[in-house]
Amino acid sequence: MSGTLAVYQKEVSVYFRSPIAYFVVAVFLLGTGYFFLYNIFLTGDATMAETFQNMGVLLLTLIPVVSMRLFSAEYTAGTMELLLSLPLAPWQIVLGKYLGAVTMLLLMTAGTLIDLVPLYLFGNPETTTIVAGYIGFVLLGMACLAVGQLFSALTQNQIVAALITAAVLLGFWFVGHLQSFQTSYALRSLCGYLSFALHFADFIQGLVRTEAVMFYLVVGAMALTLNASYLQWRR
């Protein structure tokens, strides 16, 4: 476990010693703040529902920027050679890096808590709905990061990794819209089940359903397992 922890701490150090982390956090918080104010003034309701929806889409565009360097940068810098020669199992490398990226996600999420101050000062929002929304947002982000990390491991080019990640995440986000075009019940159900957006909608409405929680966790776990298996296969 100490190996995983060392990789995790290195990842966090590398994030915050490069401009990427500050850029991503700044863009995300500016975007979230804008959507929050826009939704509050538009609807006049003390709710985060619309803002969570916007945060989800914003997250999909920023996750590839966070995840693209996780392995691609190691390949191009030659440091993957070091990681593979150190007493680290592939899953330790994968987990350490993933936790580092999740720390970034949590910091981004924590930054949005400031939006709640005016919400509670001037309104009477439903705390449980907001908590459920945040749980869903973090779970969505964790699943997206795992997918992004997997694609970063598959290519040495960070831009390619980011573009593939963005395409796949957008696919998962919008796949729910295909439901209405399907005549087959099975296909309709599958499109709905695979939709990141539909599961996230449950959380936004205040529902923490086991199915939705498991969906994000399973997607994340599958991507991480594939990631570790790929490293092992590559070796």
Added chain:
Amino acid sequence: MSASTAAIVLESVSKRYGSKTIIHDLSFSVATGEIVGFLGPNGAGKTTTMRMIAGVTAATAGRVTVAGYDMATQNTDAARQIGYLPEHPPLYDTLDVSAYLRFVARVKGVDRSAIPAELERVTAACRLEAVVRREVYKLSRGYRQRLGLAQALLGKPDVLLLDEPTAGLDPGQIQETREIIRAFGEDHAVLLSTHILAEATLICRRVAIINHGRLLAIDSPSGLEQAMEQTNRVTLQVTAPAQALREELLSVDGVSGLEIHPFPGDHDVLSVECQVDARDGIEAAIARAVASRWDLHRLDRQRPTLENIFLRYVKEAPVRGETA
């Protein structure tokens, strides 16, 4: 050398990428307290072999053992015993020197309380004290190379794998690095890949020559010289008629062939290169035969250098079955 005392053992190791075989049935070992030079032209398979020993990539066939651990099944245990400096130092540019070394030390399992002393030891050994707080991207090439070596030394590994460790260093740094390797090699196993043949002669107890993924020879530099004694040459400068000189020299027992050229700048003098056998006293026999009839100005016996040996092996080795 018995395999039981060897810290690195390769037994019939092969490596394939797709249909291309990069390493063919490679077997050799490196004992504790021994520095083995790993020589070969570019693309010979040196780096691939080093990567297999370091656990970066797995052998397709055969067995690699490091410090008694099988790299196929006990990779993580073996990795604790290995210090590896790849061809390009694997550095995180955004970290500072201290943070980078602390990361490697932690992954190598150095006890948290022992890390400061361990960092002090390797930074002193690699003369990095002046840059400990500096970000890696600000380091000169020489410092980067030494930082790569420092991370390899962390945790006092049993085995050190060094791929071109003196590349990019100035002469003073090269000397210092060789001293570090030599000192480490006294009680550890070191496999040193290098293009600098003088370096192999200076610090390696044995030299392995590889080309096209095959081991061509492995012996001490002097052992390789003895094996190549058949290629000894005697050169002489003499004032004599060419045809008579040729007949006289070929009549000397042990002279197998010769080439005669006019000596540059003095057409009365001939420059002769004789191929001779390994026996002692051959040059005295040639000197007697020539000096009794003509003016012998100079006579030298040239023993093969590691360069000659290397080039001979590399040029003569057949290119067999690069693709399997």
